[in-house]
Amino acid sequence: MEYLGIEPKKARIGVFDFTCCEGCELQLANKEDSLVDFLALVEVVNFREVSSDRGQDYDIALIEGSISREDEVERLKQIREKAKILVTLGTCACFGGVNSIKNRFDIDDVVSEVYGKNKVETLPVRKVSDIVKVDLAIPGCPVSKSEVERIVVNLVTGAAVNLPKYPVCVECKQKGNTCVVDLGEICLGPVTRAGCDAACPTGKTGCLGCRGAAEDANFDSLREILREKGHSDEAIDERLRFYNAFSEELKNEG
Numbered sequence: 001m002e003y004l005g006i007e008p009k010k011a012r013i014g015v016f017d018f019t020c021c022e023g024c025e026l027q028l029a030n031k032e033d034s035l036v037d038f039l040a041l042v043e044v045v046n047f048r049e050v051s052s053d054r055g056q057d058y059d060i061a062l063i064e065g066s067i068s069r070e071d072e073v074e075r076l077k078q079i080r081e082k083a084k085i086l087v088t089l090g091t092c093a094c095f096g097g098v099n100s101i102k103n104r105f106d107i108d109d110v111v112s113e114v115y116g117k118n119k120v121e122t123l124p125v126r127k128v129s130d131i132v133k134v135d136l137a138i139p140g141c142p143v144s145k146s147e148v149e150r151i152v153v154n155l156v157t158g159a160a161v162n163l164p165k166y167p168v169c170v171e172c173k174q175k176g177n178t179c180v181v182d183l184g185e186i187c188l189g190p191v192t193r194a195g196c197d198a199a200c201p202t203g204k205t206g207c208l209g210c211r212g213a214a215e216d217a218n219f220d221s222l223r224e225i226l227r228e229k230g231h232s233d234e235a236i237d238e239r240l241r242f243y244n245a246f247s248e249e250l251k252n253e254g
């Protein structure tokens with residue numbers, strides 16, 4: 001849109017994928033109802049899923065996926081050098097995500113089991129912030145498309161960026177859901193950051209914690225309640241470790 005005959009400069013965005021399923025990128029690319037408005041505000045210069053352009057002059061880099069190869073480490077560092085703002089997009093990039101399950105096993109055993117004699121390089125999975133400075137993290141598996149667009153618009157316009165600090169239970173109760181813990185499920189809603197509109201409990205499945213920890217999350221109370229409901233420590237820990245999204249909090253717990 002022109003103002004006084006001048007086209008204002010749009011923020012340039014690059015979207016880059018690493019070890020992941022590309023589901024978070026797909027969320028963005030799929031959003032046809034708001035795509036036109038979104039593209040009026042930004043210029044996408046590099047986004048492999050939607051364009052053949054490979055521009056290197058981006059202001060904001062959205063990083064999807066965790067890091068599990070040496071060439072990914074180098075590519076990530078190069079992107080960091082070019083980007084003014086680097087944002088992690090999705091649970092894999094923010095926490096390691098489901099890929100982190102591999103870190104529980106002997107990597108050499110896994111590689112030989114899956115690939116036989118074929119050589120493949122695979123390192124223990126790391127989150128993006130283990131390697132470069134991250135300016136902003138947008139969690140979710142996948143991310144919420146409306147949340148990403150709102151945050152990008154805020155970044156471009158200089159408005160404050162806020163993620164909910166309260167837990168998924170708040171959104172779940174607002175929706176009038178029956179608590180799935182009362183139906184015998186393990187649900188991490190009490191300790192997980194809201195923002196997904198309680199997607200899993202609304203679908204009658206317990207939260208797996210893909211958005212990481214809510215503010216002041218009380219893991220001891222969660223364990224106590226779930227034990228009272230008859231769940232084993234092993235099952236509770238398995239759920240808490242699924243996305244590697246609570247590793248910092250659980251480490252501090254001792």
Ligand code: SF4
Pocket residue numbers: 020021022023024025064065089090091092093097098140141142143
């Ligand atoms: S966070 Fe989930 S949806 Fe996004 S890339 Fe990782 S596995 Fe896929």
Ligand code: SF4
Pocket residue numbers: 168169170172173177178179180181187188189190198201206207
């Ligand atoms: S179903 Fe999960 S998110 Fe919903 S109220 Fe129960 S514990 Fe909280």
Ligand code: SF4
Pocket residue numbers: 140141168192193196197198199200201206207208209210211
């Ligand atoms: S309910 Fe939990 S696992 Fe499901 S999308 Fe929300 S934060 Fe992620």
